[in-house]
Amino acid sequence: MDLLNAFVALSNFVLIPAIAYGSQLALGALGVTLIYGILRFSNFAHGDTMAFGTMVTILFTWLFQSWGISLGPVPTALLALPFGILGCMALLLFTDRVVYKFYREQKAKPVILVIVSLGVMFIMNGLVRFIIGPDDQRFADGERFIVSVRTFKDMTGLEEGLAIKTTQGITVITAVIVVAALFWFLNRTRTGKSMRAYSDNEDLALLSGINPERVVMITWMIVAALATVAGVLYGLDKSFKPFTYFQLLLPIFASAIVGGLGSPLGAIAGGFTIAFSEVMVTYAWKKVAGYALPESLAPDGLAQLLSTDYKFAVSFVILLIVLLFRPTGLFAGKSV
Amino acid sequence: MIVVDDIHKHFGGFHAVDGASLSIKPGSITGLIGPNGAGKTTLFNVIAGVLKPTSGRVTMNGEDITGLPPHTLFHKGLLRTFQIAHEFSSMTCRENLMMVPGNQSGETLWNTWFGRKRIADEERALRAKADEVLEFLTVEHLADHKAGQISGGQKKLLELGRTMMVDAKIVFLDEVGAGVNRTLLNTIGDAILRLNQERNYTFVVIEHDMDFIGKICDPVICMAEGKVLAEGTLDEIKANEHVIEAYLGTGLKNKEQVGA
Numbered sequence: 089m090d091l092l093n094a095f096v097a098l099s100n101f102v103l104i105p106a107i108a109y110g111s112q113l114a115l116g117a118l119g120v121t122l123i124y125g126i127l128r129f130s131n132f133a134h135g136d137t138m139a140f141g142t143m144v145t146i147l148f149t150w151l152f153q154s155w156g157i158s159l160g161p162v163p164t165a166l167l168a169l170p171f172g173i174l175g176c177m178a179l180l181l182f183t184d185r186v187v188y189k190f191y192r193e194q195k196a197k198p199v200i201l202v203i204v205s206l207g208v209m210f211i212m213n214g215l216v217r218f219i220i221g222p223d224d225q226r227f228a229d230g231e232r233f234i235v236s237v238r239t240f241k242d243m244t245g246l247e248e249g250l251a252i253k254t255t256q257g258i259t260v261i262t263a264v265i266v267v268a269a270l271f272w273f274l275n276r277t278r279t280g281k282s283m284r285a286y287s288d289n290e291d292l293a294l295l296s297g298i299n300p301e302r303v304v305m306i307t308w309m310i311v312a313a314l315a316t317v318a319g320v321l322y323g324l325d326k327s328f329k330p331f332t333y334f335q336l337l338l339p340i341f342a343s344a345i346v347g348g349l350g351s352p353l354g355a356i357a358g359g360f361t362i363a364f365s366e367v368m369v370t371y372a373w374k375k376v377a378g379y380a381l382p383e384s385l386a387p388d389g390l391a392q393l394l395s396t397d398y399k400f401a402v403s404f405v406i407l408l409i410v411l412l413f414r415p416t417g418l419f420a421g422k423s424v
Numbered sequence: 425m426i427v428v429d430d431i432h433k434h435f436g437g438f439h440a441v442d443g444a445s446l447s448i449k450p451g452s453i454t455g456l457i458g459p460n461g462a463g464k465t466t467l468f469n470v471i472a473g474v475l476k477p478t479s480g481r482v483t484m485n486g487e488d489i490t491g492l493p494p495h496t497l498f499h500k501g502l503l504r505t506f507q508i509a510h511e512f513s514s515m516t517c518r519e520n521l522m523m524v525p526g527n528q529s530g531e532t533l534w535n536t537w538f539g540r541k542r543i544a545d546e547e548r549a550l551r552a553k554a555d556e557v558l559e560f561l562t563v564e565h566l567a568d569h570k571a572g573q574i575s576g577g578q579k580k581l582l583e584l585g586r587t588m589m590v591d592a593k594i595v596f597l598d599e600v601g602a603g604v605n606r607t608l609l610n611t612i613g614d615a616i617l618r619l620n621q622e623r624n625y626t627f628v629v630i631e632h633d634m635d636f637i638g639k640i641c642d643p644v645i646c647m648a649e650g651k652v653l654a655e656g657t658l659d660e661i662k663a664n665e666h667v668i669e670a671y672l673g674t675g676l677k678n679k680e681q682v683g684a
Contacts, residue, residue: 273536277536277543278528278531278536278543278547279531279532279533279536281515281519281523282523282531284512284514284515285512285515285523288512288513288514288515289510289511289512289513291474291506291510292506292510292511292512293512293523294474294493294494294495294498295472295494295495295498295503295504296495296498296523296524296526296586297495297498297499297524297525297526297590298495298523298526299495299526299531300493300495302531306533309533
């Protein structure tokens, strides 16, 4: 039995990746939940919005790299991020102007808007593939590790190594900053309060002199920022491939629904719930169990509950359980 | 001041408002009565911009305001309250009131980050005003309560308070007394009268409580089946043959004769 090594292995393969992945999901789910709370529909185009924002960021990253600009150990993508956000904002505001505005004025039912967002999704999907291609793009540069396996082993003398990727560190730090800024914005500023008021009671908000178009515009801008940040962090951590972003839609929606649609706090809790479940269920526990259990009990097989190919099934099952037993989600958002 | 000219509002084949015309004099408290389904609330919704009329015109001081969105009308000083009180349930009563005035400087993203001092000054003034309004309505102890948790009658008061946060010219109150006990109804009635006299508000009140109407309203307009039946003081309305037939029914007529 060697609990210390077991914990290091657990951190290396489960805790740290899950925290990073959870932060990315939480940021994505925040965007979904904001749209649901304020514009009142489930935005199926969110995954591809993330892909678009990330694509713009990648293009700017390449531009900066060709100019020889870099941030040293930190990925150049962070420098390109603001441009990605602006590009994404432009796209979303344009989409709103030419598509969603029409349906809003018709006072279309949410289910119609969901189908409309499905159409928008296909267009964005095509747009991204058209511009950058359907292939994998790696755009992370700079230092790869904050702590590498070798330095960790040298430092502690432990048998098991622990690696923290730069991208994982950046993901967590950025997520904390973005979430703090968002909550400050929603709770403390007049604009944020108008958004909450509009989400709480649309009729009354209109009769309180709140301009709905402005609330909608600011919502899209915030969503664009969240989506791009989430997309870029995910892309830095793994890699950028348009189809993967489309696939992310499921865990992101699962996070938003598990936490309670319309509840920002819920989206964060949901993101981490989904991420931890996904990573823990698909991780091969052989190594950790080998350290933690007496030798006679150590598993012969991989002790992996589910192949990583099925990782999306995990979000699906959690989604089902939540919808069956607590349809409003953990933080009692609006019922679906 | 407000002139409603031949408004029609059809929902499919159903004519909720069927050629209603009326005018509201500045400084008056006009009562709007009529049986359920007479089209009173629909007419309110049309005037307040929530619904677009099928045909007809609404003018305010000669300006055509037909079909303008509610928040635009709000800035022109035309406010309404709801039959069932609406509130921002997760905010405190004070915050509810502070939400009301539109076009605050904190509403633009730029000022949120770079105009902090201006916003702070504005918020301070608003806060003082909100407290003053709560005091006027004698519910200052509710300032920090979540609006979702106060009683139905207090929500009605809050609705009235909302109209006081801005320089309202004309306020449409939809069944302000529904589900409110006598004592609180008197408080609301007093507040309406005081606002009318001290601040020169014009009110239009939908109400089923005839005592309440009799106490504060002059003139009274009676609607039935989407049309305006009669206009006058409550006593004139009560004496009007058409009205008795359509609305007050024989029950009240008998009661009057008995002298109750």
